[in-house]
Amino acid sequence: MGYSISQDMEKVNSGEGWDNHGRRILEDSCGHTGYDKSEKPENKSTNVIYSGYCENCDISEDSAIPIMNYIYPLELKNFEDSKILKVVKETNCTIIENTETGEWFLTLCGGGMDLSQDIAFAFQILETWIPQDLLGSVCKQANFSLGSKNYKSLARGIIKQIKMEANRHKQNAKEWKESLKNLREKEKAKEE
Numbered sequence: 001m002g003y004s005i006s007q008d009m010e011k012v013n014s015g016e017g018w019d020n021h022g023r024r025i026l027e028d029s030c031g032h033t034g035y036d037k038s039e040k041p042e043n044k045s046t047n048v049i050y051s052g053y054c055e056n057c058d059i060s061e062d063s064a065i066p067i068m069n070y071i072y073p074l075e076l077k078n079f080e081d082s083k084i085l086k087v088v089k090e091t092n093c094t095i096i097e098n099t100e101t102g103e104w105f106l107t108l109c110g111g112g113m114d115l116s117q118d119i120a121f122a123f124q125i126l127e128t129w130i131p132q133d134l135l136g137s138v139c140k141q142a143n144f145s146l147g148s149k150n151y152k153s154l155a156r157g158i159i160k161q162i163k164m165e166a167n168r169h170k171q172n173a174k175e176w177k178e179s180l181k182n183l184r185e186k187e188k189a190k191e192e
């Protein structure tokens, strides 16, 4: 896949030079304190910070932790927390930043199956548009790795983008035809 870059995830997960914004925002989103039995309420930490997981939030120790050695460059950065939270809650992706270069990436927190729908949906949530290389290779099967609601949203977005691309190509072809026609006319005029 042309839009992905190979990256050692052990290095990303070590935290050295990398920020996992998805995991951080997921941890911040938990407001439950039931697992921490300390006496003083003001000292209590949230379930996720206390234990690494929260059943109420459906967050486990592995949630939003990248496992595949590929990263997908994002064009934009500094997304709203709500968008990042939606990506980590509704896709098998998280959002990481290379703190040395300031570049942001999507990356997968699941594997063993085609997760192109998850990656494409995450791009839609964050940037509206899906990268060219990915656009033509997203798995079309309904409810394959996304639920029905998100699959429909993904499909509608892809159709819209493909139609715009088609129009762009049509316009491009028209301009080439025009250029070819002008050349022929010029050559014909010389002959006469």
Ligand SMILES: [Zn+2]
Pocket: 029, 030, 031, 032, 047, 048, 054, 055, 056, 057
């Ligand atoms: Zn919670």
